[in-house]
Amino acid sequence: xxxxxxxxxxxxxxxxxxxxxxxxxxxxxxxxxxxxxxxxxxxxxxxxxxxxxxxxxxxxxxxxxxxxxxxxxxxxxxxxxxxxxxxxxxxxxxxxxxxxxxxxxxxxxxxxxxxxxxxxxxxxxxxxxxxxxxxxxxxxxxxxxxxxxxxxxxxxxxxxxxxxxxxxxxxxxxxxxxxxxxxxxxxxxxxxxxxxxxxxxxxxxxxxxxxxxxxxxxxxxxxxxxxxxxxxxxxxxxxxxxxxxxxxxxxxxxxxxxxxxxxxxxxxxxxxxxxxxxxxxxxxxxxxxxxxx
Numbered sequence: 362x363x364x365x366x367x368x369x370x371x372x373x374x375x376x377x378x379x380x381x382x383x384x385x386x387x388x389x390x391x392x393x394x395x396x397x398x399x400x401x402x403x404x405x406x407x408x409x410x411x412x413x414x415x416x417x418x419x420x421x422x423x424x425x426x427x428x429x430x431x432x433x434x435x436x437x438x439x440x441x442x443x444x445x446x447x448x449x450x451x452x453x454x455x456x457x458x459x460x461x462x463x464x465x466x467x468x469x470x471x472x473x474x475x476x477x478x479x480x481x482x483x484x485x486x487x488x489x490x491x492x493x494x495x496x497x498x499x500x501x502x503x504x505x506x507x508x509x510x511x512x513x514x515x516x517x518x519x520x521x522x523x524x525x526x527x528x529x530x531x532x533x534x535x536x537x538x539x540x541x542x543x544x545x546x547x548x549x550x551x552x553x554x555x556x557x558x559x560x561x562x563x564x565x566x567x568x569x570x571x572x573x574x575x576x577x578x579x580x581x582x583x584x585x586x587x588x589x590x591x592x593x594x595x596x597x598x599x600x601x602x603x604x605x606x607x608x609x610x611x612x613x614x615x616x617x618x619x620x621x622x623x624x625x626x627x628x629x630x631x632x633x634x635x636x637x638x639x640x641x642x643x644x645x646x647x648x649x650x651x652x653x654x
Contacts (some may be wrong), residue, residue: 365405365412371422372401376428380387386489392432399428403441410448419448419456426463435471440465443481451650453490461485469508483521495532499525519545526565531633535569542566550589564598568637571645576609597628609646617646 375398378603384395406421421443429438442464449457468478481638486501502525526541544560570579583602585595593599601624608617621638624630630638 363404365408365417365421365456368401368405368408371600372398372405372424381388395428395432399425399437402428403473406444414576415448415452416456419445419453420458422448423460427458427499431469435467439467442467444482446481450488454488458485458488458492461488467481475508476514477510479505479512479514479517479521482508483524484601486521486524495528499528499537502528515548519548523562526551530565530569530572531636535572538569539566540574542569559586560593560596560598563593565633565637567602568634568641571605571609571641572637574645576606576645585617597624598623609641611645614642614646615643619644 373478375394390619403423406418406425409415409418409421413516422441426438426441426445429435429441441600442460445460446457446464449460461484465481465485468474468481476539482501482505486498486505488640489495489498489501502521506518506521508514509521522541526545529535529541530538532616542562542565546559546566549559549562559605563583567579567582570582579602583593585607601620604620605617609616621630621642
């Protein structure tokens with residue numbers, strides 16, 4: 362196995378511009394020497410990767426990418442940055458994010474590769490989530506959805522928009538979540554393959570609307586979905602929404618809690634729905650109870 366450090370030292374020699382006698386003796390152009398340097402950095406990176414020294418491997422892929430970018434070999438530069446991202450992903454999320462953002466920029470501005478940009482922007486969103494950067498994760502999921510839409514990949518776009526909506530709702534940005542769920546619902550309501558998912562999106566949108574404290578709008582939404590999709594009335598999700606409206610109307614916290622508990626016995630509530638229901642209980646149902654008093 363080659364010593365990656367020796368390969369790096371050799372690569373550094375090739376990056377230095379030659380003049381005079383040295384240039385005449387070598388017979389190589391500067392661009393040709395840079396290509397050789399790039400190859401050596403790649404070799405070093407792969408040697409580090411075999412040794413599971415992923416941070417060092419990522420650094421060499423970035424150096425190779427920088428050389429290719431200086432040579433206007435944008436596709437090669439982007440590919441090396443993707444390899445850097447893969448190396449950094451498990452050991453240095455910040456470096457992984459930086460490499461991935463640069464690659465995505467090249468896909469969009471130099472190569473017009475919207476599908477690759479979309480896929481890797483989704484990966485970028487997951488990286489932001491992994492480091493707790495919710496705002497940037499939301500933005501990246503939405504960007505991924507936009508790029509998929511540009512590439513006419515509606516199913517993948519909706520998947521990204523759904524992640525964006527869920528994360529927005531979890532962070533308390535119910536208005537943005539409502540807008541995104543609404544976009545997804547409009548896209549899917551005429552799709553026979555995806556209609557079975559609608560009941561869950563109806564539920565999330567209505568819960569977010571209630572989280573905003575707008576009971577009247579939530580009721581209008583539920584009625585609209587009944588008109589658009591009569592099967593909504595037969596779902597357990599609709600039954601829960603109907604029970605919630607009754608509990609809000611009566612200011613009955615106990616009834617609200619009982620109905621939510623009953624629903625959870627048959628359809629396990631996830632983190633998002635649990636958080637939304639708690640918000641509704643504390644800010645809508647209890648508020649109405651206080652108003653009655």
